[in-house]
Amino acid sequence: MNKTTISQVHKYVGEDVKIGAWIANKRSSGKIAFLQLRDGTGFIQGVVVKAEVSEEVFQQAKGITQESSVYVTGTVQKDERSPFGYELQVKGIDVIHQSVDYPITPKEHGTEFLMDNRHLWLRSKRQHAVMKVRNEIIRATYEFFNEQGFTKVDPPILTGSAPEGTTELFATKYFDEDAYLSQSGQLYMEAAAMALGKVFSFGPTFRAEKSKTRRHLIEFWMIEPEMAFVEFEENLEVQEQYVSHIVQSVLKNCSLELKTLGRDTEKLEKIQAPFPRISYDDAIKFLHEKGFTDISWGDDFGAPHETAIAESYDKPVFITHYPTTLKPFYMQPHPNREDVVLCADLIAPEGYGEIIGGSERIHDYEMLKQRLTDHGLALEAYEWYLQLREFGSVPHSGFGLGLERTVAWISGVEHVRETIPFPRLLNRLYP
Structure with a gap:
């Protein structure tokens, strides 16, 4: 398994990789969860398909909180719809630390609040x-x-x-x-x-x-x-x-x-x-x-x-x-x-x-x-x-x-x- 960073995934198209990352955001439907991953070098979307992973992994993906830290394993794929050009087909999630009540949510925040944080x-x-x-x-x-x-x-x-x-x-x-x-x-x-x-x-x-x-x-x-x-x-x-x-x-x-x-x-x-x-x-x-x-x-x-x-x-x-x-x-x-x-x-x-x-x-x-x-x-x-x-x-x-x-x-x-x-x-x- 190749351990890499988001900025370097272009070297591993079609291969399995392991990335240490944080959950910047997420959304999910009944059978797919989309994880927005960041690792400091860039941002990439991780796609978790219920039919392709264990029930435990899918429940982890649905329940994981914003800014939790994880090791994610998966297959790198090209994705022309992504501004980054690639996405990760997630196979496994290892939670390092579960973040609780992260204060900067995806909603709008005032400038002073953002500066305080x-x-x-x-x-x-x-x-x-x-x-x-x-x-x-x-x-x-x-x-x-x-x-x-x-x-x-x-x-x-x-x-x-x-x-x-x-x-x-x-x-x-x-x-x-x-x-x-x-x-x-x-x-x-x-x-x-x-x-x-x-x-x-x-x-x-x-x-x-x-x-x-x-x-x-x-x-x-x-x-x-x-x-x-x-x-x-x-x-x-x-x-x-x-x-x-x-x-x-x-x-x-x-x-x-x-x-x-x-x-x-x-x-x-x-x-x-x-x-x-x-x-x-x-x-x-x-x-x-x-x-x-x-x-x-x-x-x-x-x-x-x-x-x-x-x-x-x-x-x-x-x-x-x-x-x-x-x-x-x-x-x-x-x-x-x-x-x-x-x-x-x-x-x-x-x-x-x-x-x-x-x-x-x-x-x-x-x-x-x-x-x-x-x-x-x-x-x-x-x-x-x-x-x-x-x-x-x-x-x-x-x-x-x-x-x-x-x-x-x-x-x-x-x-x-x-x-x-x-x-x-x-x-x-x-x-």
Whole structure:
């Protein structure tokens, strides 16, 4: 008997297999019971025909409860009616643990109830699909940067200063010093780029921002590449190549999951580099033409503004050259304008907002020192960062992609709380 997983049953068509699984759902008629089985790798229907099994097995099938764990034996058969393409003709059931009163039944449940039971909600077919898409984006991220010659570097989570220079920090005591949970690994990645050329990090970041929108989490994961000898335009090219790669990888390797989520894949098939670009100046003019009289030059864009801009394109769009006053201290000024910097935000289609922020970094020591002073930041806390401009400084650029927003966009999920296994929200720290 071949012991296998649901994802591998295609190797055993016509053969008997044994699978460890949970009962996701079931239904039965007088002579047939249908078991919806899941094992973490996928979902498959097990068919129990009364005339083909013992009375004991058939009664087990009819009486088994949702989320009970079992070993199931049976014959793998092709089934064109199944989205998965296969089903299992069950011959035997060995109950490992009988589940009693599983709280998430097949009926509709409220969001707060599901969030309270997130540890169980993850088992559902929809949440399983979202996590598989997330995993594929992560896999494709490593694939892309490894193929492009980047080195993975892990920045610290506990830091002594703020990369973004804001007050939206989680403070803690580091013995007798003040410390903060990292907002971004960028500053450390700049140091790594001066040692290794092209680097990227992938890790958790934290923002003490009291926001309740569908785009915000308190704890989220970021992919942050940093590249020495790379200037603004080349940085944008890397971004669009990377985003194109992960989207096409999900289309190729997660077709069943996208179907489960009801995602319109035709929209994703259009996501190929290059991406359109619009300057901040032109974006302001565009918004005024669209009737957004509430925004002026120098204001930051909100969700409605980003959505209006994105709706004019069927690909992600770069908004470039934001005002200096809107952006952090480390961004390189435009060579011909002091009022804007060499930066870009990448806005996803379909109302998902900014998924990447990036820029060329200031590489001149005196300019960076002045910017730190202008932002009221203590020079001693950034002494090591300034030293990167003292010893062999070079033009360099980088960006950060927010994983959860990207998962939401690619999978078509409305709220980012479904795109991370255990979301941390403004008023949620459980489970």
